[in-house]
Amino acid sequence: TLVEDLDLSYRAQMKGWKCLFLPDIVIDAELPVQMNAAKRQQFRWAKGSIQCAIKLLTDIAIKRKI
Secondary structure, rough: OHHHHHHHHHHHOOOOOOOOOOOOOOOOOOOOOOOHHHHHHHHHHHHHHHHHHHHHHHHHHHHOOO
């Protein structure tokens, strides 16, 4: 998917792994310089999130017994 980090975190949680938030950890990120590039990036991330949800929705529903 376009958002492999999201995909990996969902699949890890479904396998019983726990996620932690570490507020002291700082990660640098490169942001697009131009607004159009930023909009395209946001669109790709949104599209990837939807792809990830579609890919894992059945497994998530079964895991949660929905």
